[in-house]
Amino acid sequence: MILVGELLDLPPGESVRVHGEVAIAVFNVDGELYAIDDTCSHQDASLSDGWLEGCAVECPLHAACFDLRTGMPSGPPAKKPVRTHAVTVEDGMVYVHESTRVGSTVAEEVG
Numbered sequence: 001m002i003l004v005g006e007l008l009d010l011p012p013g014e015s016v017r018v019h020g021e022v023a024i025a026v027f028n029v030d031g032e033l034y035a036i037d038d039t040c041s042h043q044d045a046s047l048s049d050g051w052l053e054g055c056a057v058e059c060p061l062h063a064a065c066f067d068l069r070t071g072m073p074s075g076p077p078a079k080k081p082v083r084t085h086a087v088t089v090e091d092g093m094v095y096v097h098e099s100t101r102v103g104s105t106v107a108e109e110v111g
């Protein structure tokens with residue numbers, strides 16, 4: 001379990017990057033919290049620096065969009081999903097529960 005910080009510091013429309021075994025991006029979409037691997041599955045770009053569009057984030061480097069609920073890219077140039085992670089809030093503090101699932105496993109589960 002990774003401490004992200006206070007919920008008040010992650011208002012709707014904002015994102016933050018935290019570090020577990022790998023970097024993880026945490027997003028607040030209209031009060032719903034989502035976490036995915038921060039590094040784009042296409043090349044080395046930080047998805048926490050991307051643009052939120054509904055429940056998806058657009059990669060800042062080549063504009064692939066990833067669904068925050070599934071980690072799946074909507075189209076090229078990214079072909080592989082990123083991992084998704086559970087997020088909980090306890091006493092106003094946000095925590096990420098890092099998944100051990102690799103992207104291909106996520107793809108099979110949602111696919």
Ligand code: FES
Pocket residue numbers: 040041042043044045059060061062063064077078
């Ligand atoms: S690095 Fe993200 S789409 Fe290319």
